[in-house]
Amino acid sequence: MNIKKVYRELFRIRRVEEEIARIYPSDKIKSPVHLSIGQEAVSVAVCEALVPGDIVFGTYRSHALYLAKGGDLRAMFAEMYGKVTGCARGKGGSMHLVDIPAGFMGTSAVVGTTIANAVGYAYGLKLQSKPHIVASFFGDGAVDEGAFYESLNFAHLKQVPLIFICENNGYAIHTPQSARQRDVNLCDRVGAYGIPATRIESGDVFEIHRHVQEAADALRSGQPGPFFFECLTYRWKEHVGPNDDFDAGYRSREEAQAWMANDQVRLAGEKLSDPERMEVEQNVEAEIAAAIAFAENSSFPGASELTTDVYEESEQDGPDDFVWRGDTGGHGSGDGRGPIRDAIWSGC
Amino acid sequence: MxxxxxxxxxxxxxxxxxxxxxxxxxxxxxxxxxxxxxxxxxxxxxxxxxxxxxxxxxxxxxxxxxxxxxxxxxxxxxxxxxxxxxxxxxxxxxxxxxxxxxxxxxxxxxxxxxxxxxxxxxxxxxxxxxxxxxxxxxxxxxxxxxxxxxxxxxxxxxxxxQKGPVPTEPFTVPAGKARITNAGDDVTLVGISYMQVECLRASKYLLETGISAEVIDPIWLNPLDIDTIAESVRKTGRLLVVDNDWLSCGAGAEIITQVLEQVPDRHIQVGRMGFAQCTCPPAPSLEELFYPNARTVAARAFDLVRDNAVTWIPEERADLQEVEFKGPF
CATH class of the missing domain: 3.40.50.970 (Thiamin diphosphate (ThDP)-binding fold, Pyr/PP domains)
Structure with missing residues (x-):
């Protein structure tokens, strides 16, 4: 990995999130924000192992993933502001970011939902003999959902080119993993499905990358998928919103301190010389300032947007020319008049 | 494929x-x-x-x-x-x-x-x-x-x-177009899914009484071709929607509401039939009561047309018997 690029990605995500937190009290951002501060390294490490054409599916906490996968920063800020220039034309918000050209599929506000979508996409790639792979991101909360286990089973059954990434930040909203699962050994569970499962405890961007790169290389060389990684990480801010919540009672600041001492953004920056680091930071700050200005200066969607894109806007097919003969049903005479079940078969 | x-x-x-x-x-x-x-x-x-x-x-x-x-x-x-x-x-x-x-x-x-x-x-x-x-x-x-x-x-x-004519080559039936399956003047019967068959049978029973029912198959429930149904109701003044479902918040409620919004005539008479408001029972005696059938549909349409002045329900006719599903599945 190019350390300068890694630092740029990590720093850029951190600063975008800090700017969102700064702007949030102004009420210009009309969207619940689930900030990625503290969790940047997982997205950056994984996306460094992906290539253009590869696909990621994320969650409502996916600002980091969107940016790491190459999502458009200006369109992201505009989406936060509810502007028509947003990545979803102001109709998605923070929880439903999307950038199809970048390979970042739309995210869901319902926990666990995109896991099966990622598996389906990977199956589609395999069916169409496309050379790309899919990464499916979800949190430790999603592993409580039945759809997670259904997805593991089907992904393994069909050996799809997919990497599962569980970002385990220890909490489903405010409920710790230990209050949701008696025996907290996720990799054992996943391994029981026959899927190679690895737990990465360090939070280290380079270690995560090394593991995921190996899996990505294996998939690209034709080895059967999927692979599973449990990446421990830590959410610094409250579940939703711009604030700290260490006074809320469900977790302690002491618990966070080890993770803050292990801040991957700062540690990556320390690997660069001062001039190199400053160059990266100045470029990122300028890009963010321009993106915020773009969002501020963009228009809200017009009234016609309200009912646009409910369905595809397309010309209807012409009317059929069938003349109803007033049949009352029954088994009929059978003179070449197939029953409906045969008609459905024929339609397939 | x-x-x-x-x-x-x-x-x-x-x-x-x-x-x-x-x-x-x-x-x-x-x-x-x-x-x-x-x-x-x-x-x-x-x-x-x-x-x-x-x-x-x-x-x-x-x-x-x-x-x-x-x-x-x-x-x-x-x-x-x-x-x-x-x-x-x-x-x-x-x-x-x-x-x-x-x-x-x-x-x-x-x-x-x-x-x-x-x-x-x-x-x-x-x-x-x-x-x-x-x-x-x-x-x-x-x-x-x-x-x-x-x-x-x-x-x-x-x-x-059910049997009926069907071309062997591929063709499409476009979304959002209903079909008038029997032309008539006195009452409009909209039959959804299987109830379309019961409505067509009901229209034959109604002929015995001199009532001519127009039967419509909406085919597409969304998008819904309300224009075809409303046009028929303008002519007949009476609308009976027979749904293969419960009535509350159902397709019948939607169809009748949209028709009344489109045809502002307070003399239009409307009715709904569908499942009894209970869970479907397996006992034949109860299941029979749970679903509308051609005879009960005909009786209800007759009531609409004759303003409940007299009640009538047709005798079962062998030539209009229901198709039987032979289990087990």
Missing amino acids: GADPSVMLFGLDVDDHKAIIGTTRGLVEKYGRERVFGTPLSEDAMTGVAIGAALSGIRPIHVHIRMDFLMLAMNQLVNVAAKSRYMFGGQESLPMVVRAMIGKSWGQGAQHSQSLYSFFMHVPGLKVVAPTTPYDAKGCLISAIRDNDPVMYVEHRLLHY
Whole structure:
């Protein structure tokens, strides 16, 4: 990995999130924000192992993933502001970011939902003999959902080119993993499905990358998928919103301190010389300032947007020319008049 | 599937010896196990898989041998399939078909008999079609497969045995067009799904009394061709919607409301028939009462036309007997 690029990605995500937190009290951002501060390294490490054409599916906490996968920063800020220039034309918000050209599929506000979508996409790639792979991101909360286990089973059954990434930040909203699962050994569970499962405890961007790169290389060389990684990480801010919540009672600041001492953004920056680091930071700050200005200066969607894109806007097919003969049903005479079940078969 | 290699079909038991009442017979042999396969019993995730596959360029057909099983898939259908085009600003397109069957008779009971299409009619972003003839079954299915939005394709188990003309070549029946299946002047009968057959039979019973019923098959429940129904009601002044579902918040309520909004005539008489407001019982004596049938539909239409002045219910006629579903399934 190019350390300068890694630092740029990590720093850029951190600063975008800090700017969102700064702007949030102004009420210009009309969207619940689930900030990625503290969790940047997982997205950056994984996306460094992906290539253009590869696909990621994320969650409502996916600002980091969107940016790491190459999502458009200006369109992201505009989406936060509810502007028509947003990545979803102001109709998605923070929880439903999307950038199809970048390979970042739309995210869901319902926990666990995109896991099966990622598996389906990977199956589609395999069916169409496309050379790309899919990464499916979800949190430790999603592993409580039945759809997670259904997805593991089907992904393994069909050996799809997919990497599962569980970002385990220890909490489903405010409920710790230990209050949701008696025996907290996720990799054992996943391994029981026959899927190679690895737990990465360090939070280290380079270690995560090394593991995921190996899996990505294996998939690209034709080895059967999927692979599973449990990446421990830590959410610094409250579940939703711009604030700290260490006074809320469900977790302690002491618990966070080890993770803050292990801040991957700062540690990556320390690997660069001062001039190199400053160059990266100045470029990122300028890009963010321009993106915020773009969002501020963009228009809200017009009234016609309200009912646009409910369905595809397309010309209807012409009317059929069938003349109803007033049949009352029954088994009929059978003179070449197939029953409906045969008609459905024929339609397939 | 022959015309478009991106079409894929899967679901519980689509590849077994019964082949979903024959509707999927031979497809594995013809198109291979990668495009046609039986699935694990995972309705939730498999619906998510269909969505993901659609995003990747596939046109999936997901088959459910009972509509009731779709309750396990509502998150993916309502929260994802219906909303993706809109909430992603038009960037995502989900060409997928969900085939769902409604059961009836031979003791199908509580969880093998539900229609539930009104759930899907309620949600913007889904299309819903419930064809009742072989012609429409084929034409609507091909329309649904070619559609770039998710389509709920509702099949009634008894209708699988209905016969009628159907071309062998591919053709489409466009979304949002109803069909007048029997012309008449005195009352408009809208029969949904299997109740279309009962309405056509009812129209024959009504002929005995000199009442001429216009029967309409909406075919597509969303988009709904309310214009064709409203035009008929302008002529007849009476509308009876016979639904294959419960009445409250159902398709009948929707159709009648839209007609009354469009035809501002306070003299129009309306009525609804459908399931009794209870869970479907398997006991034949109760199941008989649970569903409308041609005779009760005819009686209700007669009441509408004659202003409840006299009551009448036709004698059962052998030539208009119901098609019997011979179990076990």
